[in-house]
Amino acid sequence: MKNSAVFKVINFAWFQGIWWLVILFQNQAVIPVLALIVLWFFLSPKRLEDAKLMGAIFLLGTFVDAALTQSGLFIFDESEALIAFWPIPIWLSLLWAAFAGTIYHSMMVFKGRLLLASIGGAVFAPLSYIAGAKFGAVELGVDLLLAYIFIALVWSVVFPLCFYLSNRFEATQVET
Secondary structure (H helix, E strand, C coil): CCCCHHHHHHHHHHHHHHHHHHHHHHHHHHHHHHHHHHHHHHHCCCHHHHHHHHHHHHHHHHHHHHHHHHCCCEECCHHHCCCCCCCCCHHHHHHHHHHHHHHCCCCHHHCCCHHHHHHHHHHHHHHHHHHHHHCCCCEECCCHHHHHHHHHHHHHHHHHHHHHHHHHHHHHHHHC
16 A cells, blocks of 8 residues: 555545644644644654654744744734744644655655646645635735735745655665
8 A cells, every 4th residue: 555546545635634623623633633643653654754754844834834924924823822932833833744744645746846846835835824814723914815925935945845855855764
């Protein structure tokens, strides 16, 4: 089942489940999301690579969304902070980690296709944030079109960067 279509569908459904949990329940979803991330490590044929990439993208995504929050693009309810020193709600950082869990699996269509990844990130990531805003998980600090443009610009770089990192972690794994 390592590279099968069924496994990719399971991975995609796993991530979508996490996305819906954090969007609908924010802080109340933290424990179930952590459990689903741990479950992924039991299912994944690339545990070590997934773990490295999830850690790196957890930090990268936290930095990216913290910068967008500081810029005023994203506004979160201050009561969302489960960890006082964390710059964004922890559920959002966990969503980044879960997203990283798709890179080696259901998102493989983008591997080695950085232009396609850049376009995919620019088109689809803003839709995810805007949907999150529609469900009340985040407030957009600018009008919808401007938010889409800013998020698209960021994700046109971030999404290909995720694949660059995944390639680096795979190369490191092969060398050791």
